[in-house]
Amino acid sequence: MPNKTPGLALAVSLFAGTIASGWAATSIYRAWWAIALLIAFQAVFTMPYFDAGSKVGLYAWGEGMSERVRLVLLAGMSAVGVVIGYVYTLMYVRGVTAKAATASAELDMARQIHERVVPPVEKDFGIAEVYGKSHPSSEMGGDLLDVTLREGLLDVYLADVSGHGVKAGLVMGMVKSAIRMRQRSTPSLDVLVSDLNAVLADLMMADMFTTMACVRIARRDGSTCAEFALAGHWPILHVTSSGTLTELPNEHLPLGVDSNELFQSGVVQLRAGDLLVLITDGLIEVQNSAGKELGFAVFKELIVRDRAKPLTELHDAVLNLARQHGKQLDDQSLVLVRVK
Numbered sequence: 226m227p228n229k230t231p232g233l234a235l236a237v238s239l240f241a242g243t244i245a246s247g248w249a250a251t252s253i254y255r256a257w258w259a260i261a262l263l264i265a266f267q268a269v270f271t272m273p274y275f276d277a278g279s280k281v282g283l284y285a286w287g288e289g290m291s292e293r294v295r296l297v298l299l300a301g302m303s304a305v306g307v308v309i310g311y312v313y314t315l316m317y318v319r320g321v322t323a324k325a326a327t328a329s330a331e332l333d334m335a336r337q338i339h340e341r342v343v344p345p346v347e348k349d350f351g352i353a354e355v356y357g358k359s360h361p362s363s364e365m366g367g368d369l370l371d372v373t374l375r376e377g378l379l380d381v382y383l384a385d386v387s388g389h390g391v392k393a394g395l396v397m398g399m400v401k402s403a404i405r406m407r408q409r410s411t412p413s414l415d416v417l418v419s420d421l422n423a424v425l426a427d428l429m430m431a432d433m434f435t436t437m438a439c440v441r442i443a444r445r446d447g448s449t450c451a452e453f454a455l456a457g458h459w460p461i462l463h464v465t466s467s468g469t470l471t472e473l474p475n476e477h478l479p480l481g482v483d484s485n486e487l488f489q490s491g492v493v494q495l496r497a498g499d500l501l502v503l504i505t506d507g508l509i510e511v512q513n514s515a516g517k518e519l520g521f522a523v524f525k526e527l528i529v530r531d532r533a534k535p536l537t538e539l540h541d542a543v544l545n546l547a548r549q550h551g552k553q554l555d556d557q558s559l560v561l562v563r564v565k
Contacts, residue, residue, distance in 0.1 A: 338365065342398050346372045346560070347537070350379050352449065353442055356536035357383070357503075357560035360544070366556035367393025368505050369401050376411060377443060383503040383560050384437040384480075385458065392433075393556075399428065400435055400480075414441055414454040415490040418480070422456065426484035434479040438503045440562065442495070449564055451501065454490040456480045459504055462525065464532050466498030470525060500532050501562040507555035508547045519550045536561045 343366070346357040350372075357370045367386035372379070384400055386393040403424055407417050418439065425435060436458040442451045453461055457479030460472035477488050495501075510518050527546055531539050543559055 333364070338394070338398070342401060343369055343371075346370065348372070349565075350374050351565070352377075352379050352444055353565055354536060354563045355379075355381060355560065356540055357381075357558070358540060359556065359558040360507075360553070361389070361394075361556050362507070362553055363390050365391050365394030367397050368507070368556040368558040369397045370503075370558055370560050371401055371404065372560075373405075373408060375408065378411065379442040380408065380439065381442070381501075381503065381560060381562055382437065382439045383458075383505065383558060384435055385505040385507075385556070385558070386435045387433050387479075389556050396429060396433060396435065400425065400437075413490060414439055414452050415488050418454045418456055418488040418490075419486070422480045422486055422488065423484050425481040429481040434481045436479045436505075438475075440501055440503070442562070442564070449495040449497075451493050451495055452490050453493065454488055456488060457482075459506060459509065459521070462500075462502035462504075462528060463493055463495075464500040464502065464528060465496065466500075466532070468529050468532060470529050495564045497564055499564045500528070501564075502528055503560040503562075504543075505556060505558040507553070507557035508543065508559060510555070511547045511551045511553065511557075513551045519547060536563060 343359045345359075346355055348355055355372050357372065359366060359368045359370055361368070367389045369382065369384040369386070371382045374380075382404060384397070386396045386400070400421070403421055404417070407420055412420070418437065421437075429435070434457070437456045438453070438458040438461050439455075440451050440453045440461065442449065453473050455461065455473070455475035456477050458475050460474050463471045463473055471493075473491065473493060478486050504524070508519070509521050509524055512518050523546070524543065527542060528539070531542050534542070539561055540559055544557070547553070547557060
């Protein structure tokens with residue numbers, strides 16, 4: 226460039242920044258058609274080149290001008306470029322802000338839906354007292370707990386959809402709807418779970434599944450019993466008032482894995498003061514800083530030790546145990562049932 230001066234160098238730098246803003250805007254807004262315009266603009270107005278031995282372009286055209294005129298010209302072009310860059314930046318910031326506001330609103334709606342579909346349960350149903358609560362790891366979780374009383378039968382369900390977040394939450398809502406619809410005809414738990422499995426196997430994506438534990442408590446001829454069924458879930462714990470703990474085991478695949486899986490249910494006799502505990506793996510598999518999981522054994526020890534506490538206090542003790550062990554990374558749900 227002829228007759229270089231600090232002022233001219235500054236003007237050229239500003240103009241170069243404008244060109245950079247143009248390239249950035251082209252990429253941000255995917256305006257690929259503007260690439261040709263940018264190249265032409267740079268070639269004609271800013272980059273001196275030679276044609277048949279003669280220089281052309283803005284710098285060559287300005288050789289006959291005074292330095293002051295060239296500075297004013299370049300400064301004016303730089304100012305226009307800065308304004309254009311500012312406008313592009315403002316448009317980008319507004320777009321990002323709008324997207325963030327939309328995402329925030331959607332997450333808030335997801336949280337409200339989760340609270341509606343999976344509300345905490347704290348109620349005395351006469352035959353048993355139930356306390357259950359789900360703690361999602363995000364605005365919408367994939368754990369489902371549900372309690373219904375129909376024709377003297379108290380049904381308690383706890384399900385865990387693989388993964389977490391909105392995708393798991395959508396499947397969770399679908400599972401609850403399917404359970405509620407099938408309950409209307411009061412099938413046995415083995416039939417209900419088998420039918421639910423067949424439906425979910427057709428609807429869920431191949432990489433998803435749902436584990437579930439369910440209990441149906443009934444009182445007949447002065448005695449209380451519980452039918453139970455599990456699908457790939459952690460065992461249900463049965464703790465007597467004297468502290469004897471029995472695991473009601475799972476012997477089946479999770480829901481949605483094999484549409485032909487036929488589930489079976491079991492029956493256990495209950496007495497007043499007995500405790501049934503349903504839990505999801507988010508509490509058991511929480512890890513400390515060394516990567517060690519809390520584990521089922523520690524959880525069982527706490528349940529037996531604090532079995533006589535009010536259900537709310539027992540729930541809080543379990544939750545505190547998990548939170549003290551490590552950071553929550555998965556949905557954490559617990560349902561406690563005390564027979565009366």
